[in-house]
Amino acid sequence: MVKSTSKDAQDLFRSLHSAYSATPTNLKIIDMYVVFAVFTALIQVAYMALVGSFPFNSFLSGVLSCVGTAVLAVCLRIQVNKENKEFKCKTIVTNLGGIVAMFVIAV
């Protein structure tokens, strides 16, 4: 029983990994950026747990700016992803530069 579940977990992980490597590079760049932003936010939360919430305003500004840019990067990824046909008509501009421009202005 145990052997089969661990083998299932390994198979699952390998299939995920191979599927992910098939994604285009630009999407991977966006993913890295999102991971970086969320990681920075998590570091700040861990620091606050250690030191206490004294300048709470500073804590909020740090965390929310990281989380905000992560969210906007995810939006960019959704709009740029060629597999999401249904979003194409929702964007105002359809070319890549326009979408990136929207992201820049939002940040």
Next chain:
Amino acid sequence: MMNLSRSVALISLFLLPLLSFSFSVDNPTDRRVLVLLDDLSLKSSHSIFFSTLKSRGFDLDFKLADDSKLALQRYGQYLYDGLIVFAPSTERFGGSLDSKSIADFVDSGRDLILSADTSASDLIRGIALECGVDFDEDSSAMVIDHSSFSVSDGDHTLIAADDLVKSDAILGKTKIEAPVLFRGVAHSLNPTNNLVLKVLSASPSAYSANPSSKLSSPPQLTGSAISLVSVMQARNNARVVISGSLQLFSDRLFRSGVQKAGSPNKYEKSGNEQFATELSKWVFHERGHLKAGSLVHHRVGETDEPAIYRIKDDLEFSVEILEWSGKSWEPYVADDVQVQFYMMSPYVLKTLSTDKKGMFHTSFKVPDVYGVFQFKVEYGKLGYTTLSLSKQIPVRPYRHNEYERFIPTAYPYYGACFTTMAGFFVFSFVYLYHK
């Protein structure tokens, strides 16, 4: 018309000096004292006590307790500042006096000396009960002590008591060496009542019973629970002395020598005169009466009182306390006056230091809590008037521009913002121009 108004003005001019002799806040020693006696021979049998009072400037007015013209007030003004009731067997006072009017008299801040004796009437017991003192219910009981009696006495009812309260304010600085002679009834105090105090207690071997009949059951009042002389200081600082023996104030016991049974010391003169004199000085506010000026507080380095403090401010606090010496206001010297910085509970409690001229001061840092605080001085030393002063002051937190420009603990957050900006910049380049 003119003549009438001028004569009225002249008469009032003559009356003005008389007003300064009455009891007032600036001159707290009483002046006019009504003495109620149930027998005019008390004037001569207690003449030493009355003459010491007169020599200190008191205006004694002797009246019989059932005199029909007795009145403490007229037209709403009190006629007397103090009352001495040496009438233990009076059932009813004459005139407009009764136990309620005496209770009102004490409520108005005036002082009372009440003495019961072996035949204390219900009226006297009732007045004592209003003041928190409970005389023995048995009307024929006296205090008997088979080991602390005076050797000159036959049936052990003349007690030689030396269990005095330790208070310089009540009994004066000079120690009373000789025992105090006492023959009378016992009373007890409710232990939860913190306004009454035993000045002269009986020894542990004393008890209260009828001396001429055999005891059928153990006596109710025994030992040190029996108080022979008690005092009460009311919340408005009126002072009351209640004694179980009228003979304690008599000339005979003042002059007699005393030797306590079982003790080799023989004293030429009992401690009664010194005891009664010192106690009368205390009860008529010649000693132990304090007055406080207003509380003054300000920031260190300033002189004006601010309307609001900020947390972690340094402030200085001072208060002036004077003591009445019998004739004038002297600076009060003590090392146990404390101030509290209070909001629901004292956040700061400091003992004030004195400059021996009546000013008490201290300085401390405002605590790191904001709200509306009070400076409170609550002083209740044994024998002294209670001081209860307070002044309210709010405390605010830092304004947003009173913080440091860059808070050191927040550096990681500042760093996070800048790395996010840098990351975004790098990301946008990489994303647009990668191959």
